[in-house]
Amino acid sequence: xxxxxxxxxxxxxxxxxxxxxxxxxxxxxxxxxxxxxxxxxxxxxxxxxxxxxxxxxxxxxxxxxxxxxxxxxxxxxxxxxxxxxxxxxxxxxxxxxxxxxxxxxxxxxxxxxxxxxxxxxxxxxxxxxxxxxxxxxxxxxxxxxxxxxxxxxxxxxxxxxxxxxxxxxxxxxxxxxxxxxxxxxxxxx
Numbered sequence: 001x002x003x004x005x006x007x008x009x010x011x012x013x014x015x016x017x018x019x020x021x022x023x024x025x026x027x028x029x030x031x032x033x034x035x036x037x038x039x040x041x042x043x044x045x046x047x048x049x050x051x052x053x054x055x056x057x058x059x060x061x062x063x064x065x066x067x068x069x070x071x072x073x074x075x076x077x078x079x080x081x082x083x084x085x086x087x088x089x090x091x092x093x094x095x096x097x098x099x100x101x102x103x104x105x106x107x108x109x110x111x112x113x114x115x116x117x118x119x120x121x122x123x124x125x126x127x128x129x130x131x132x133x134x135x136x137x138x139x140x141x142x143x144x145x146x147x148x149x150x151x152x153x154x155x156x157x158x159x160x161x162x163x164x165x166x167x168x169x170x171x172x173x174x175x176x177x178x179x180x181x182x183x184x185x186x187x188x189x
Contacts, residue, residue, distance in 0.1 A: 025056025050176030065101030104139030
């Protein structure tokens with residue numbers, strides 16, 4: 001069975017059995033936090049459990065490597081909406097040890113693109129338009145530094161209220177242990 005067919009078959013049973021009832025909550029995060037984490041599959045259930053978070057406690061935003069790559073991109077927009085519309089009062093950036101983004105090579109990703117049917121001409125047009133694809137696709141060398149950079153980007157955003165703490169943490173994807181990289185309480189204005 002294909003993934004979509006399997007999901008839809010399960011979903012019909014899920015709805016018919018009213019299994020959704022145990023997940024009822026509001027759109028407002030109970031713990032008033034927005035968490036930016038990596039999209040790594042090992043964190044899907046581990047991260048909320050390691051933080052003692054349940055459905056409805058946080059707004060959860062994900063990106064490869066927990067990276068904020070543009071101060072006015074979708075990640076920052078999500079954080080701003082969580083703060084200004086959904087009552088989030090803290091931000092946590094949570095990277096993880098053994099992150100795949102630490103070994104991502106932009107040139108290799110572009111090679112993989114061409115192998116999956118993206119023409120070299122398309123890549124050339126994008127780069128000639130001033131987009132540095134290699135830089136955009138490139139990973140990072142140090143996960144600690146990457147988390148600090150994302151925290152810095154968020155904390156220095158001109159639209160972030162000065163009283164919002166922005167924390168940086170790392171999680172061990174094997175054990176769930178959290179290590180503080182930046183304690184946002186120390187830097188609140």
